[in-house]
Amino acid sequence: MGAGTVGSVLLERLSDPRSLPVQVCLVANSRWRCFDASGLDPRDALAQIQRARAGAGGGETGVAAGVHRHPGSGELPACFGPGDIVVDATASESLAAWHPRWLHRGLHVVTANKLGIGGPLLRHQRIRRQVEQGGHYGDAATVGAGLPLLRCVRELRAGGDRVQALAGVLSGTLAWLFDGYDGSAPFSERVREAVARGYAEPDPRVDLSGEDVRRKLLILARASGHALDGADVQVESLLTPALERAADAAAADAALASMDASLSRRAREAAAHGKVLRFVARFEVGTARIGLEALPPVHPLAQGGACDNRVAIWSCRYAERPLVIQGPGAGAAVTAAALLDDIRRACA
Ligand SMILES: NC(=O)c1ccc[n+]([C@@H]2O[C@H](COP(=O)([O-])OP(=O)(O)OC[C@H]3O[C@@H](n4cnc5c(N)ncnc54)[C@H](OP(=O)(O)O)[C@@H]3O)[C@@H](O)[C@H]2O)c1
The missing domain is CATH 3.40.50.720 (NAD(P)-binding Rossmann-like Domain)
Known part of the structure; x- marks a missing residue:
């Protein structure tokens, strides 16, 4: 199918x-x-x-x-x-x-x-x-x-471990969009390039809404043994009201520039503190949220190749330093x- x-x-x-x-x-x-x-x-x-x-x-x-x-x-x-x-x-x-x-x-x-x-x-x-x-x-x-993300989480559980928290860059598209983005060039141009290269959906709102990442976080949290529902995940969408209103992909393209000013400001603020922006999904018992975070460039979730997925897993076994899995996660x-x-x- x-x-x-x-x-x-x-x-x-x-x-x-x-x-x-x-x-x-x-x-x-x-x-x-x-x-x-x-x-x-x-x-x-x-x-x-x-x-x-x-x-x-x-x-x-x-x-x-x-x-x-x-x-x-x-x-x-x-x-x-x-x-x-x-x-x-x-x-x-x-x-x-x-x-x-x-x-x-x-x-x-x-x-x-x-x-x-x-x-x-x-x-x-x-x-x-x-x-x-x-x-x-x-x-x-x-x-x-x-x-090997789901496999790893399931094997930890099968071995008697308990996953307590997860954090990750789960969208290859959003990883690519924020890799090297410092706010100096319009974000909308990066989105258009991502669509042209086939990294983003023809209507990039599918990626920018965070909905795809919400699904992935649900899958990981559920595989970890936590009965999370969609409504339990707080999502900070990157869509502006103009993008949300756009009736089709062409109208969305015309509205893309409405993202530029606020994202440029956030990237510059992050850079002023020596940080970079990443679209991160986080789960720990009781809370699940998805959105932009400013991270130091040496942070495990800030590293890796452009389209890479990166996931950090904290469990009883990996309590002090997380287990990190990283690699090409799209294509x-x-x-x-x-x-x-x-x-x-x-x-x-
Ligand atoms: N592309 C990636 O890099 C990637 C990576 C990881 C996961 N995925 C996931 O893989 C899935 C497919 O992605 P894709 O990029 O291949 O999407 P796509 O290019 O849009 O292809 C989707 C295909 O599904 C067909 N389809 C839709 N409804 C159907 C139905 N009821 N019965 C039978 N076929 C139906 C479509 O038919 P029409 O051609 O007639 O529209 C189209 O052939 C998605 O769930 C996506 O999230 C994709």
Whole structure:
């Protein structure tokens, strides 16, 4: 499910017969799907649904045999059953709502979509229950694009440790935007460059609102054993009222300059105290907040390469100095690799 930036790289990798002993039977974007119970060539299927999507005005005339309208829901052909794997490489809320149902049917779920375990708490709990009963839920791509973050938190817990606090730079896009930003050049220009380089979403408000980071913090805190709900996280959005009001991506682009003055002031104030700005997510029992912080450049969360994710974990074992995990936490290649790893684990 999902043949966009991440899904298409994954399908490319799956078309290499040496990659994994799996057969791809269904490939879908939001409007079309290609299905063959006896197996598809992933690269051909991708090309066919992309062609159908590009010409998707009318009905099914002109689309290749085997390509059909996709209902957009998680309803699967009846031949899918226990042991089969559904990969969710979308950001779709309606598909995320299907994660517990797929698990209940005995399917394995592998996901880059954060809205499953990072969505409503009840959904997260239903998924965890299914996993406790033996279901496989591969979620390494949801936070840190496959960095061993969730795995590490779960292994600490399994070893009897207790995670007491977490702090991190969880958005590769926001990490890039604030890396080297000192307030001298307009922030809006950096945002436009991030969009042009493909680091930010075409409508950068998705990144600037902090909503994506909220989901990631929820996933990490929940994996640490804390039943946090979305409303428990206080988010300082970077969006100005003008950006919030903008009706579409073009209007948002026109309103980007409304961020410049206040961010430039904050960066200059930080620099005057020898600090740099970072967009940080923090959780400790009782509080969770996300927003801009001024940090000394030697702080672990202020370091690393431009798009790197950085997470510090304090636990009983790591009480005085945190365990720090850092590395590239965005991009289609590392995310698709994380999905492949989870598919491999589901096959094991
Ligand atoms: N890009 C990254 O670097 C990155 C890194 C880590 C995690 N992620 C996560 O990975 C997921 C995918 O990201 P992306 O960058 O690949 O997004 P994208 O380029 O926007 O692709 C999303 C794909 O999902 C399809 N889709 C939407 N609703 C669907 C539905 N109901 N059924 C089937 N397909 C549906 C879209 O179809 P249409 O083409 O028809 O719209 C599109 O093909 C997101 O959850 C994102 O947060 C991305």
